[in-house]
């Protein structure tokens with residue numbers, strides 16, 4: 001078996017792993033990042049779905065906008081098919097099926113393999129956690145103020161800016177005003193209010209707003225093109241350099257920075273199957289990992305001073321359990337999902353013309369999710385735009401329980417609810433351009449019964465597969481109902497003629513807190529029960545950050561964890577981000 005050594009080995013190049021690798025690289029620590037999926041947009045892998053290509057990449061000049069343009073098409077089926085699409089939880093080899101997970105209840109799991117991980121098709125919404133979710137809920141072993149300098153660092157780096165207002169946002173804001181909410185300013189949210197989403201998407205090219213003669217040629221547009229293709233990989237603007245893509249998924253924004261340090265090597269197509277340990281009589285000590293090359297099927301080992309798991313909320317506990325590491329009863333448990341729901345309003349053309357000056361909402365124009373309403377303690381509501389195929393599936397097809405015609409909605413704030421098919425689906429989809437879809441992100445709380453264990457009856461080439469259970473608690477149901485009611489009211493206030501509530505089955509795409517600090521990890525995100533083993537993905541979050549989109553907090557925590565790794569096991573940090581700009585109170589931005 002091939003064996004090699006490095007300072008730190010990181011499992012997973014998803015949303016958070018690259019943030020940690022970047023900071024370690026800046027501190028002069030050598031990092032090998034092992035990633036199960038493909039590396040799109042890299043000259044080492046000119047045909048990542050057809051052939052093994054190179055072995056690893058550490059040279060930023062390997063990153064190629066031309067390859068990204070070739071490989072990402074922005075077509076829903078080609079990119080987003082959960083089984084065979086380019087963005088899926090599966091191996092690079094397009095002829096092989098997706099990897100298995102056992103999910104006993106009706107649910108969609110949307111987690112991706114590949115450099116960039118699930119951020120490859122995220123919407124780049126980057127709000128901070130609600131202040132109260134860190135300081136007032138009983139889960140976090142650190143204060144909100146500890147995270148602020150790391151937030152600020154990412155806000156300057158990606159960069160993160162309020163989303164531009166497009167017609168769908170205007171309609172939403174008008175509804176929020178009429179429903180009695182005020183505009184929120186600043187990033188530290190403590191009260192109800194609406195605001196443009198702080199997004200990790202470059203500002204739009206000014207010509208899109210000002211040039212009346214703009215002819216639709218995107219050839220030399222810089223920044224956001226206002227085409228809602230985030231879900232299909234965010235390939236715009238085409239023709240730009242890899243690291244200049246408008247949507248700052250971690251592969252576009254953080255991976256190039258990590259590689260530029262000269263200390264970070266990324267090895268895709270490498271599925272880690274075991275955490276190696278040694279040590280004497282006390283706690284075990286992580287010494288490296290074993291991985292399987294997903295093309296060749298051969299196994300290799302990487303030995304390191306420190307091991308960091310960044311494989312996401314499902315695979316990090318799966319790898320932990322498959323490796324036989326100690327379980328204090330919270331490994332894989334306490335998972336939060338933001339217990340989503342969707343509420344859509346359909347508008348007639350005259351109402352729209354009177355409100356936003358045009359006869360269609362045109363949901364495909366503008367960032368996929370560019371405006372939101374915060375309800376601290378309950379969650380959040382955001383405009384959420386899918387392309388038509390995914391709208392028909394998630395908004396109308398993904399309901400739990402009965403079909404719409406079996407549901408009595410008398411006395412409820414929506415006209416229809418539940419699953420929609422057939423003629424009704426056709427009717428609603430024919431009004432797609434006049435529909436505003438809102439997503440409710442519930443502040444669901446960590447509960448031990450929700451999370452990941454192993455399904456010993458189902459093994460794949462990497463061991464027993466994860467068994468993922470999510471059963472909402474009645475208190476979480478109540479918070480979700482409240483958000484759905486607030487969303488329906490907002491839509492009614494601004495004149496929706498038909499309101500539909502999806503009552504969605506669990507959608508597992510915001511996953512947090514299955515290996516939480518304070519329960520499995522200490523305040524530096526090192527395992528309580530295994531020395532030199534850290535976690536740097538959303539599983540380390542202590543709760544669901546109040547229902548705010550989690551990636552900003554996951555990445556901020558990963559930067560902080562990198563500094564802890566350096567402090568505890570290398571030469572320390574002379575200029576910690578955590579000590580640079582921390583404001584006196586969390587009220588300051």
Ligand SMILES: Cc1cc2nc3c(=O)[nH]c(=O)nc-3n(C[C@H](O)[C@H](O)[C@H](O)COP(=O)(O)OP(=O)(O)OC[C@H]3O[C@@H](n4cnc5c(N)ncnc54)[C@H](O)[C@@H]3O)c2cc1C
Nearest residue numbers: 012014015016036113117118123124125272315538549551
């Ligand atoms: C459609 C959609 C829209 C979203 N929009 C937003 C948004 O706007 N804002 C937001 O904050 N969040 C959003 N999210 C969620 C966000 O993408 C995730 O929360 C985030 O990517 C999680 O980061 P992570 O590092 O925990 O895990 P991931 O990004 O899932 O990364 C884990 C990585 O580890 C790799 N891996 C797993 N197991 C192994 C193994 N054994 N060996 C090697 N590698 C392994 C995986 O292949 C993956 O690349 C969205 C998600 C979806 C699906």
